[in-house]
Amino acid sequence: MVATMLTVMIVLLALGFPMMIPMLAASVVVIIFFLPNVDPIFLVQQMMEGISSYVLLAVPLFIFAADIMSTGKTSKRLLDFVGSFVGHVRGGYAITTAAACTLFGSISGSTQATVVAIGKPMRKRLLSVGYKDSSAIALIINASDVALLIPPSIGMIIYALAAPNVSVGDLFIAGIGPGILIFMMFAIYSYIHARIFNIPLGEKLSWKERGKTTVRALFPLGFPVIIVGGIYFGYFSPTEAAGISVLYALILEVLIFRSIKIFDVPKIALSTGLVTAAVFILVAAGQAFSWLISYARIPRLLTETFIPADPTALQVLLIVAIFFFIGCMFVDPIVVILILTPIFYPVAIQAGVDPIHLGVVIVFQAALGSATPPFGVDIFTASAVFNKSYLDVIRGTPPYIIMLLIASVLIILFEDISLFLLRFM
Amino acid sequence: MCLNVIRKIDYGLMKLEEYILSYSIIIIAVMVVGNVLSRSIMGSSWSFANEVSQMAVIIATFVGISYAARKGRHISMSAFFDLAPYPIRKGLAIFIPAVTAVILFILAYYSYGYFLSVHATGRVTTSMQMPVYLMAIFLPIGFALGGIQFLRNMWINIKEKEVYLAQDKKDYS
Numbered sequence: 030m031v032a033t034m035l036t037v038m039i040v041l042l043a044l045g046f047p048m049m050i051p052m053l054a055a056s057v058v059v060i061i062f063f064l065p066n067v068d069p070i071f072l073v074q075q076m077m078e079g080i081s082s083y084v085l086l087a088v089p090l091f092i093f094a095a096d097i098m099s100t101g102k103t104s105k106r107l108l109d110f111v112g113s114f115v116g117h118v119r120g121g122y123a124i125t126t127a128a129a130c131t132l133f134g135s136i137s138g139s140t141q142a143t144v145v146a147i148g149k150p151m152r153k154r155l156l157s158v159g160y161k162d163s164s165a166i167a168l169i170i171n172a173s174d175v176a177l178l179i180p181p182s183i184g185m186i187i188y189a190l191a192a193p194n195v196s197v198g199d200l201f202i203a204g205i206g207p208g209i210l211i212f213m214m215f216a217i218y219s220y221i222h223a224r225i226f227n228i229p230l231g232e233k234l235s236w237k238e239r240g241k242t243t244v245r246a247l248f249p250l251g252f253p254v255i256i257v258g259g260i261y262f263g264y265f266s267p268t269e270a271a272g273i274s275v276l277y278a279l280i281l282e283v284l285i286f287r288s289i290k291i292f293d294v295p296k297i298a299l300s301t302g303l304v305t306a307a308v309f310i311l312v313a314a315g316q317a318f319s320w321l322i323s324y325a326r327i328p329r330l331l332t333e334t335f336i337p338a339d340p341t342a343l344q345v346l347l348i349v350a351i352f353f354f355i356g357c358m359f360v361d362p363i364v365v366i367l368i369l370t371p372i373f374y375p376v377a378i379q380a381g382v383d384p385i386h387l388g389v390v391i392v393f394q395a396a397l398g399s400a401t402p403p404f405g406v407d408i409f410t411a412s413a414v415f416n417k418s419y420l421d422v423i424r425g426t427p428p429y430i431i432m433l434l435i436a437s438v439l440i441i442l443f444e445d446i447s448l449f450l451l452r453f454m
Numbered sequence: 455m456c457l458n459v460i461r462k463i464d465y466g467l468m469k470l471e472e473y474i475l476s477y478s479i480i481i482i483a484v485m486v487v488g489n490v491l492s493r494s495i496m497g498s499s500w501s502f503a504n505e506v507s508q509m510a511v512i513i514a515t516f517v518g519i520s521y522a523a524r525k526g527r528h529i530s531m532s533a534f535f536d537l538a539p540y541p542i543r544k545g546l547a548i549f550i551p552a553v554t555a556v557i558l559f560i561l562a563y564y565s566y567g568y569f570l571s572v573h574a575t576g577r578v579t580t581s582m583q584m585p586v587y588l589m590a591i592f593l594p595i596g597f598a599l600g601g602i603q604f605l606r607n608m609w610i611n612i613k614e615k616e617v618y619l620a621q622d623k624k625d626y627s
Contacts, residue, residue, distance in 0.1 A: 045535035046550050047528035054557050073561070073568040073593060080515055081508050086482060089511070093479055265490055272486030295476045302475030305511075306518020307529055313515060361529050404533050412536075419536055 030063040031327060048361055049310050052318040059321060067324070072317045079316025080309050083268055084190055084197065089305040090271030091181050094278040096301045098136065099146035101282035101289050103249045107132050108150060110246035117233035120216075120223030122158055126151040126165075127172040127215040131208060134176025136252035136274070140396075141304070141410050143173035148414065159228055162417075167425030170400055170411045171433065172215055177362065177396040179208040181256050181274075184392035186267065187312075187363050191370035195384050197267040198260040203385045203447040205257075207393055207440050214432045222428075248281050308363060315367040328372040336376055345380045346441050349373050349387070350394045354437075357398025361406055366395055389447040393440055397433045402426060467599070471521040478514035482507045501581040512589050516596025519558070523603035526620030540617070547611040547618060555604040562597035569594055 034055045041051040060069055098104060111128045115121050129147045134140075148169035155165040177184045180201030189197045222228075234242075255277060256270045265273065282289040289297075322328060335348055352373070356365040370391065377387050399405045402423040412422045440446050489503040522528050535546055573587040603621070610618045 041553075042531055043534055044546060044550065045530050045532045047523075047530050047554060049528070050554050050557055053561060054553075057557060057560055069564040070568040070571055073565040076565075077512060077568075077590070077593065080511055083504060083508075086486060086507050086511065089479055089482055089514075090486060093483060269486060269490045272483060272490060275483045276487050295480065298479040299472055299476035302479045302514055303518065303522060303525065303527055305479065306475060306515050307522045307527055309511065309515040310519055310522075311529060359531055404531055406529070406531070409532055409536075419533065 030059060030325065031330070033062070034059050034322075034327075042359060048364065049314040052314040052364070056318055056321050059325070064325070067321075072321065075317040075320040076313035079313045082190055083266075084186055085309075085312065087181070087186050087197075087268040087271040088183055088308065089301060090268070090275050091183065092142065092304055093298065093301040094271065094274040095136070095142035095146070096297050097275070097278040097282055097289065097294075098249075099142055100293070100297055101278075102286045103136070103278070103281060104129075104133055104146040105150065106242075106246045106249050108147065110242045110250075112231075113234045113239045113242040116231035118220070119230065120219035120221075120228060121231045122151070122155050122228075123160070123168055123219035123223065124216045126155065126168055127212055127219060130169070130172035131175050131179060131212045132250075132253075134173070134179040134208070135181075136249065136256075140173050140176050140399075140407060141414075143176040144169060144407075144410060144414050148173060148411075152415065158231070159226075161425070163421060163425035164222070165425075166411055166415060166417065166422055167429055168215070168219070170407050170422070171426065171429035172212075174396045174400045174407060174433075175208050175211050177399075178204045178211070178389075178392055180204055180253070181267070181271065182392060184362055184366060184395055185388060187366045188370060188388045188391055191367050192374050192384060192388065195388060199385050199451060200388050201257060201260060201267070202450050203389050204392070205450055206446045206448075207389060207436070210439065210446060211433065211436050214436060215429070218428060218432060248285065252277065308361075311361055311364050312367060315364045319368045319371060322368075323371065331372055332376050340376070340380050342377075342381045343441070345373070345377045345382055346387070346390055349377060350390060350437065350441060353391050353394035354398040354401070357395045357406075358401050358404045362392075362395035362399050365398075366391060383444060383448065385451065386444040386447050390437075390441055393437055397430075397437055400426070400433070401430055468521070468524065471517055471524075474517045475514050475521060478510040481510045485510075505579050505582050505584070509584075509589050513592050516592045517599070519596050519600030520603045523600055523607060524621050526607075526618075526623035543617050544611065548608050551604040551607040551611070555601045555608065558597045558601035558604060562594045562601060565590075565593035565597055 037055040037058050038051040041054055042048070046054075056072055057069075060067055060072065108125065108129050111132065112121075112125045115124045115128065118124060126147065129151065130143050133143045133147050152162075152165050152169060155168070156162060176182070182201065182204050185200040185204060186197055189195050189200060252274060256274055259265050259273065260267055260270050279294070283291055283294075335352075336345060352369055353365060356369060374384075374387070378384060400407045402408060408419065408422050411417070412419055415422070485500070485503040485507045489500045493499045535543060538546065569587055569590040572590045573585075577586045578584060579586060607618065607620050610621055
């Protein structure tokens, strides 16, 4: 049964079926041929229950807020703000890109929205100062990936859904340290890269001009403060924070910047609705599939095969990292987190892994896997957004993958990178 | 004449799907924000907010199967497809939507069974006392419309020479 299930999944996935189908087809085949006494309506019930979660409502709302901001002027103001401070440094444009992606990640939580909002304008600027297209695109997709880690993080929300008793607020805080670590690595790399390739320096702005760009970016910079502060100090839940960021984005773009008319909002909501539906059908299918494999006791089989008896925390974390990394090279991170977390969570907790740290490692591996050739999903997003062939997109990625691998070893070894901020609070 | 009517129905259906997707998101935002504001200003929460939002999410998700199929926006791992030469890509562009449609029709059948069982129990939601089957009905509808849409994606690839990722989307390579 397990073999049939896996074969169906892998073949359909590899052929390029819509990602819900490998999971649903495998479930249907197993129910028809191997588990005839399971009533298929349970499968359907699991799908409906899978998306009926209060925490999950944060996902469409954060995407909606990001869509409003990338249609409007928020992303440009953030770019100008960062650019005015670091634009004149060696590799300044690349550092600006990395910083702006991190910042935009901290207001949107979505990798795709970040690629569109920051990647599109920054790619033009990077090309104009002499960067090769392949290195510009590689920088953009890898820096945007940090959005998965920086709060508000959709990956963390999904992890909290799959792991019992983990607070989304704590997870958000724990993502900040690793996010900053990766940004620093990218910034240093950009500096060295620009030295080697002799990329010209940008113009240095006066403090007066910097003051101007800062003032213009003040409202957008309020987002992370409201989201993280609001959740952490208990003013509202993550879902409510997502709602508030929609309200804040609307107030900024419609009333203050006047870049969007109120009549445009349903059109923006349609694009959010489309993305939400495409993601949520995966959540629904993932939930049904996950229920079926646990019914068939596959998780125990998996952990007994791959995890040694009485494992240390480090052993478990390494195995978890490998599974999520490989999984996310092929499948959307949301699905992987939803299906694999319940399998490994109990073992990891028993081995003494901190549940928050486990979440950070998992989400980080998910981000890393989805940016890694040959099959990372982000590569296909970028190839669609920039209208570039697959090979053009992956040509520049190796240095970033190496940096991310180093970061991932550091994060696994030193749980303080994720937990130190929580210890202060 | 007959074809014309079908085309009009299809257009109407697409517009309806667009309205449902767009206003589901707006309703969720209004519910969540309204609940926060009402709690902090008036001191009382909206008891219905959560149920209305859940319903909007469920409807958007299952109606969205068909809309995303029209627009070719379902998430997939397309490495092999993108790199394959024309004849294989063309073959896959017919085979994938065909099999997808079959799976979706099976699920439509299963979820119709689910709808009937929910209807039979007469279960209602806790705060609004709304029958749960009103939500459950969107599952068979969504799966069936999705299946039909994938059949059309198959048909356009049989009819036309180019490779179509969906009814409304030509392959960009």
